[in-house]
Amino acid sequence: LADAIRHALAAEDFARVADLAERAWPDWQLDHRSLIWLGWVKNLPDELVRTRPVLCVALAQALLNAGQLEAAAARLVDAERCLTSATNDLGQPENAMPKMVYVDEAQFQALPATLATARAYHAQAIGDFAGTVRYVEQTLALLPADDLYNRAAITGFMGLAHWANGNLEIAYQIFVEGLSQNDNDLIKGTFVLAEMQMALGNLRQAEAVCERGLQLAEAHDPPFPLGTEDVYAGISLVHREQGKLETAVTDLQTCYQLGEKVKLPDWRHRWCLAQSQLELSLGNLERALELLDEASRVYVRTPVPLV
Numbered sequence: 001l002a003d004a005i006r007h008a009l010a011a012e013d014f015a016r017v018a019d020l021a022e023r024a025w026p027d028w029q030l031d032h033r034s035l036i037w038l039g040w041v042k043n044l045p046d047e048l049v050r051t052r053p054v055l056c057v058a059l060a061q062a063l064l065n066a067g068q069l070e071a072a073a074a075r076l077v078d079a080e081r082c083l084t085s086a087t088n089d090l091g092q093p094e095n096a097m098p099k100m101v102y103v104d105e106a107q108f109q110a111l112p113a114t115l116a117t118a119r120a121y122h123a124q125a126i127g128d129f130a131g132t133v134r135y136v137e138q139t140l141a142l143l144p145a146d147d148l149y150n151r152a153a154i155t156g157f158m159g160l161a162h163w164a165n166g167n168l169e170i171a172y173q174i175f176v177e178g179l180s181q182n183d184n185d186l187i188k189g190t191f192v193l194a195e196m197q198m199a200l201g202n203l204r205q206a207e208a209v210c211e212r213g214l215q216l217a218e219a220h221d222p223p224f225p226l227g228t229e230d231v232y233a234g235i236s237l238v239h240r241e242q243g244k245l246e247t248a249v250t251d252l253q254t255c256y257q258l259g260e261k262v263k264l265p266d267w268r269h270r271w272c273l274a275q276s277q278l279e280l281s282l283g284n285l286e287r288a289l290e291l292l293d294e295a296s297r298v299y300v301r302t303p304v305p306l307v
Helices: 002-010 014-030 034-041 053-065 069-088 105-109 111-125 129-142 148-164 168-178 183-199 203-219 228-241 245-262 267-281 285-298
Strands: none
Touching: 002 014, 002 034, 014 034, 014 053, 014 105, 034 053, 053 069, 053 105, 053 111, 069 111, 105 111, 111 129, 111 148, 129 148, 148 168, 148 183, 168 183, 183 203, 183 228, 203 228, 228 245, 228 267, 245 267, 267 285
């Protein structure tokens, strides 16, 4: 599909690009390659995208992953308008409106839940606690009872919302539940759990959480998957707090090496903050301030609250 999409782009066959991109999205989203997928579709003609609600929502999800929240919200509105128009204009002449297009029936049937999930992501990323709760509840009402993975994943947003609101014990319990479905999610969520435990004053528990995350990452096939870089950033904070500065230095060196490989937009901000705190402990005040400035420059809004 990747080669086919690139070929269709070269031929400027945009309708075919859209068809292929819709089919490719589920795999490219799950494999966390959404930024590459976004590069293929972000410049498709608006008039084509707006008639494709499935593509609109996929594009919104990719934009959310890239931290482009306003652009994502606009695509969600496009999808909602498309669905509303299709419902309102049933029975109208065929030329009354552009025909709604989608290529996969399963994705279309799942669209209400997918839309609500994207809305929950957006609400949490902009700090809208009430909106996060509302859209999480809406998503849970729409998802099948046996869709345990997606139900657990959307529950994680509720945990993040409680963390941002200062309800740390509740946040931790909910977020752990949201990560319980597979090791990949546990690895990626380790730094969040560690920061919650540190905020509660539980350094030993924070260290244990990070060590468990690193064990899972090392045993993964292939080892050190996406998210491991953040585990090292998290455990560096713990080691710094414990006075193990040399170990914290090594932790952040590993974090940087892994982060440079994954090239996701949000890891560098966490590295800058952790490195800045370490430089402060080492007495390098000017370098600490430089890193805080860099953290501000590279910050990307995600559902993880900046507390």
